[in-house]
Amino acid sequence: MRKTPLAGLAALTLAGGTLLSGSPAQAAEASTLYVAQGSAACSDTGPGTQEQPYCTIGAAAGVVAAGQTVEVAGGLYRERVTIGSSGTSGQPITFRGQNVQLYGATAGITVDGQHDVRILGFQAVSVSAAPALDLRDSSAVTVDGMRFNMPGGATVPAVRLSAVAASSLTKLSVYGSPLVNGIALDATTSGVTLTGSTVGGSSNYDKTPDSFGIRVAGARNTIVNNTVAGFSDAAVEIEPGATGTVVANNAISGGAGYGIRNRAGTGTAITNNTVGARCRDGIRVEGASAGVSVQNNVLRYNGVTWSNSCHYASQQGTEVAVHDEAVTDTVVDYNNTIHGSLPSKDYSWGGVLMDLATLRTRTGQGAHDRSGFYPPGGDADSANSAAPGYQATDRRGTPRVDDPDVANTGAGPITYADRGATELLRLSTAVFSTTLDLGVRSVTVDASGSTRGSYPIASYRFDFGDGTVVTQASPVATHRYATVGDYRIYLTVVPTAGPTSSYSRYVSVLRRISTVSLLSAANLRYVQPTWAGADASRFGVDSTDKFDIADAGNGQVAILSQKNRRYLRTDDITMWLDSSSVRAEERFTISTNADGTISLRYAATGRYVSVANSGGLYPNKTTIGIAEKFYRVGVNDANSWFKAKVNSRYVTAPYAGQSWLIANRSTVSTAERFDLVNLGGGRWALFSRANNHFVTAESAGAKPLIAARTTVGLWERFTVVHNSDGTVSLRAAANNRYVSADSAGAKSLIANRTAVGLWEKFTLG
DSSP states (O other): OOOOOOOSGGGGEETTEETTOOOOOOOOOTTEEEEOTTOTTOOTTSOOOSSSOBSSHHHHHTTOOTTOEEEEOSEEEOOEEEEOOOOOSSSOEEEEEEEEEEESTTOEEEEESOEEEEEEEEEEESOOSSOSEEEESOEEEEEESOEEEEETTOOSOSEEEESOBSOEEESOEEEEETOSEEEEEOTTOBSOEEESOEEOOSOTTOOOSSOEEEEEOSBSOEEESOEEEOOSSEEEEEOTTOBSOEEESOEEEOBSSEEEEEESOBSOEEESOEEESBSSOSEEEETTOBSOEEESOEEESOSOTTSGGGOSGGGOOOSEEEOGGGGTTOEEESOEEEOTTOGGGSEEETTEEEOHHHHHHHHSOOTTOEESSOOTTTTTTOOBTTSTTOOSBOTTSOBOOOOTTSOOOOBSSOTTOOSSSSOOOOOOBOOOEEEEETTTTEEEEEOTTOBOOSSOEEEEEEEOSSSOEEEESSSEEEEEOSSOEEEEEEEEEEESSSOOEEEEEEEEEOEEEEEEEEEETTTSOEEEEETTEEEEEEOSOSGGGOEEEEEEETTEEEEEETTTOOEEEEOSSOEEEEESSOSGGGOEEEEEOTTSOEEEEETTTTEEEEEOTTSBEEEEESSOOGGGOEEEEETTTTTBOEEETTTTEEEEOHHHHTSOOEEEESSOOGGGOEEEEEEETTEEEEEETTTTEEEEEGGGGTSOEEEEESSOOGGGOEEEEEOTTSOEEEEETTTTEEEEETGGGTSOEEEEESSOOGGGOEEEO
16 A cells, blocks of 8 residues: 655644744733743742743742732742741632642741741652741641652651641642651640641651651641551650540551550540551550540551561550550540451550450450451441541541441441441442544543442443533443534443442543654654653554644644553653643643754743653753654654565565665565654655664765664655656655666665666555
8 A cells, every 4th residue: 555655844734823833921910929930031029920920939928918829830949938928817828839849958838927828739859957848836827739758867857837726737748768757746736637648658667766657746636537658656646745636537557666656645536547557556545645535446457576577576566555544544446456367466455465355354445346357348337426536527528328238336426437537338439531533533431440339330421521411321432522622521420329420531622733653863762652651662663652743722732642542741750641631731842853853842841852761751851952852753654665666576674774775575574664754844764674773875875775874864865756657766865866776676776866767666555
């Protein structure tokens, strides 16, 4: 079959303009200050508009007033930001960042002596000399969605609160390598809620002294719905002097120390937590602790000394331990415990190990506890909803729901509450994947991954976002859109009884400009999707390596993999293929270079996509070098072959490309395959599959053609001339002469003819 090479830069031209055109910037609102260190127009002397943003966050922090929002553009900021102004209850000060990294040993955010401040987003990376977030003498501070990464050896807490009142920390991610100290609330901090956060390190069994995940020393603080792993002292520690602390709905997993440790705290409610794989006690109450309640918790495989990670004897423990004066009035009830093959070690009371039956006999505790390998679902509908610290929702925010298949054996006003951090009603779960076909503007929605809950799924309702709604028994539906655009698809899973489950996501149905494969100029390998994203590591082209270039508007493009039908996206650091919609993270511009290559520029930061030595793609370069260049191979131009008309034999690069090209093969295999690389302006390069090198008209055409070059210069450029009989001829740019199958194909191909005759004609397939 004959293949026609695609046009060059013209394939990247849009109706009414080119992809290099831009759109005017919008004026900043008076209530918003902007920071963008990557902007060429930025200035720390103001005015902080979109057109002229501040270069540093600190500059904006120095002038922000009540009711204003500081919007920070993505990027790496080497600074510590001190917020020195307060808002009001109705007009807080807000700092918001997306893909913003505060980087360096002393980087981070400090709020000292302020109130009504909101901090949203942001990341703090490699902070070691000070807390990444330091709140002091402040109140009504809201922190949401921040990420912290502390290097190994940093001993200061990642997050430190001192004399803070009536504040909330939500959805924090606190990590380290390993993380020594996570979040610390000192003795003068009260009324703080920490919720929905993840605290952990790269070493779950790190044995560093004085290592904790969350430490509380003040009054009336609430630690709910968090995930904690690692730490050699305790995942959650309640210090002497702490009063009225609620520790509820937390999921605590492997680590060298205790799971939850109450060290003489008063009135602590340890309720509905799930604690497992701790080397020491899962829950420990000790010292002069008074009025402590341990109820509705699920504890599994804590204090297991035979574990490979807990082999040192000093780390042994049990599931629930109550010691010292704490035995006087601590309440232990409605818990589920499993201690591996040693049920006699489920409890320790006053230093004596015992099983559940002995605990009940000697102490009267654990009347409703369950111990051992209870049946699946044994946590369901069996908790005490009157326990101190009990939460109306579980750690995911799910209300307590009655499972009709489980008898209600709980206590309190809600007898169907579950034990542990997670409500166990088996609800149906709606989820779907999308497959885009830009050629026909269609999307296929596959909801096969949706799961039934306590009731079977009766139907699937698909709302395609353009007014089309389809309800059917099958989980797969395809829809074709009349026009391009962004559409939000809603899926509702409808069970035979009980609540429905819904899920939605956006899809971008864009106009396809062209379909190409991208050959890295740096390593002469093709870009391909991988399990982790995308890299330039593939030899040869098939459907795996083809990408649709689509018009994303405003002179920008999006890049869709034809293999997994996902758009290429980036977070400013890495790149992967997992998006069905086009937002800022999926937008690029294309630059055409003088040598016929193209470069991809991440629109949000203006940085070029670069190929690392490993083949990975990273949007991190400000200038174009060879690692930022890609050759284009059109959808019909890969794996091509040439057959000489004079002898009907295929052109080959024999001996793995080590010898001159010659037309003497009767069949096509790898050595007879060539990828036609579009250099623009009607010029092409021939990329031999025999050895992944470019074909050259050696010695400016004085010698035969050979696949021997790793870069494209003048000698490697050819014009494809289409003859009237359907054949093609190749004219070498090196000497402007036609390539001939010399001596009727008996000799090697050489560019030495001034006119096209029979020897200079080839069938292109």
